[in-house]
Amino acid sequence: MMALRSLGVGKKNLEHRIHNEAHQLQMALTSKEGLAFDPQTPINHAVANVICSLLFGHRFASEDASFNRLIEATYLIIFIPASFRGGVYNVFPRIMRRLHGPHQQAFECNNFLHALVKDEVQSHQGRWKEGKEPEDLIDLYLDQMAKSKDEPTSTFNEDNLVQTVVDLLIGGTVSTTTTLYWGLLYLLKYPDVQEKIHEEIDAVLRPSHVITYEDRIKVPYTNAVLHEVMRHRNVSITGPFRKCLDDITLLGFPLKKGTLVLPNLHSALYDPKYWETPWTFNPEHFLDSFGRFASNKAFLPFSTGRRSCVGEPLARTELFIFFANLLRAFKFRLPDAEKEVNMEAINVGTCQPLPYRILAIPR
Template sequence: MTLMVTSNDASAFSTAWRGVPLPEIKKNRKKMAWRLKEDKQDYFKNRRPKGFPPGPRGLPIVGNIFSVDQNKTHESLTQFARKYGNVYSIRMGQTWMVVLNSLEVLKEGLITQGDSMVERPDVPLLDDVLHKQDLFSGKIWKQQRRFALSTLRHFGFGKKSLEQVVLDEFTNCAAYFSKYKGSLFNPQRIVTCMTSNIICSIVFGHRFEYSDEKFVNLIDMFDEAFQIQESIWSKLYNSFPGVMRLLPGPHQTFLQIWESVKDFIREKIREHKKTWDPSEPRDFIDCYLNEIEMNKEQNDSDIFNEETLIGIALDLFSAGTETTSTTIRWAFLYMVKYPEIQEKVQAEIDRVIGQYRQPSCDDRTKMPYTNAVIHEIQRISNIVPLSVAHATNKEVQLLDYTIPKGIVIIPNLTSVLLDENEWETPNTFNPGHFQNKEGEFVKRAAFLPFSAGKRACLGENLAKMELFLFFTSFMQQFTFSMPAGVKPVMDYRFGITLSPQPFEICAQSRLN
């Protein structure tokens, strides 16, 4: 068995270290040498145990970091499945990971045996930001998730009562689009602000103006942070944190970005405290402050405290911003690429809603084609291709393999959303995937953009509401296109999400 290192991998390696100043390396060389010596000793502990899933052979120390195309990690992992099977292992630095592929395996791992794979692994880069005081990691994630869900539902999370907030936010965005009068513009920033404002209204109690410089700067930084989080720098940091903490590079920018976001949240918490009335909570922060006070009275501040509030608010703020806005930008591109589908969606909207009544989630069942198009956009754009990593909390038997406690589990959603055994035309945009012969909407078991099991996306219901209302409203009021002779570029940028390359588009009003 041989390890193939591609030219892209070699280029990524050289690029990763090219920007590091030599004096900085020399300054810390003794500390780095000690760390590397320690890592070499760990290498001998990292052989595949008996019964462990097979996988590609790795290099000493770094494992399979350079076996994977860093710009197409999900594609590399899907290709490995063809050679090693739907359950295989790779080693990133000193960390063993088991990658799950196919609908059958993901259901077995995340649902049937979900209780054994429900933990989150240690991720040094994220731990250095949040210190395990967030919604998804640490020993108290169940209590935090339970509190978050109940509180978010209280403020309309995923419920009909939040519809008008979404529609009002669209109105602000539409006014911005209309200023361009059909000329070219880049919709990324404004769409991201639009979607972010929905979760902001719940967490912070108010929306932000699109001209708010501090808010817009944070939105811009999210994009950079999500790219760095899945870069070669992140892989190296998570594999060799002791060394990487001493080196400059994009990973330091990542840490600085999230510190800026945390400072922003701290400021909002201070503002809340000045006008906070425990008897009338206005938003998520107020409710959490109430919970902190209750736990103080019980002499138990380990579960609910201000630092954890900052971490949870950061999780909600960032996650509630990125995925929906990215999906909507992909929607624009697919409507431009397939104008006949855009026309068919608009015809259904005109027939069911008309041009002037605002859409409602109640309209969804009457609009099977529009609903199918939204689902197909989510499927083929594959927004979160590798979901979020899990970890085993005890030994697990999966297929014919034994997976020990403490192993990182990667649910490869790409292997399901683009599986030729599950979809008639997996690599083609085809709303027919979600319709029967009568044109009725059909659910598909292999539609897993939000993952599955107890760790499935907390914001799934809100995202579904937002996508339907935003997409339908955009199609109702605008026709999207490119200038004559210009074709949309469908290439993606790999990060925590697969986002479109920056693009400009024309939005022509359909309203008389």
């Protein structure tokens, strides 16, 4: 968290990395020249490049084969463990490890991500010098390793560096991409919502203005729509398993040491005590009677507590800047050949829409 903060997460100087990717994304959509396309890949490239530039200090070209393999691996490493085979593996790991089948792909993806990150670490080590201004998370971690090299209990070592970077790559790519992918689908489903966003953005965010995270205050409706997308189609239905380290009482329930706890985020995001129309997509959930943005304490897509999402400030900044930029630049519509917007969700470790196609009409 310290490293992310010193790279500008939660501060202004992170935003230039996001603007650069928002611009690349806009160019990618403009190049479709009004033809129908699936927006997942261009969104994925933009989002993955933000986290790559924070971790590695550089971005990848869209056509780079290892970049595309990296993106594929971040998905499969979540999808496969959540599949039937992944479930069987969890029960019989020793047997399944020896058997062929799609579950073996999860290990290949893990090996690929570790090898890619190890290469990056090595090239950083080659140019690392004590006192050199750190440019990315790997540099910062290497600094920390050097500072704590004489501490026998330090956990700053190369293996933990590689694993931390792999975790951030996976966490920083799939959830944010999926949220934006859902966001565009909701705009197809609710054209009136899209029209209201266009009106709001046109009134306060001129085309020459560089959209910043602070601008969310000027466009409360746009911000409310984004929050409602995250509430209504939260990407992580539950948080990951946590294990009780002691006997405890949680909300009046006695839990023994060793009990696994799976936080049900969905129950908070759909709690009728906190949301007027929990099952309906309703941006008004995040607006007060004066049309100002209103937060809600049951809004927990990033979970809560000490182990809540480490990437929340980055995700919030990215989501707003990408979403507002896209809506200022384009009107999104369903292709003529397609009659209905399919809002069905599939749960593959994360809650994903079915692949869809879109028209991006420059405004």
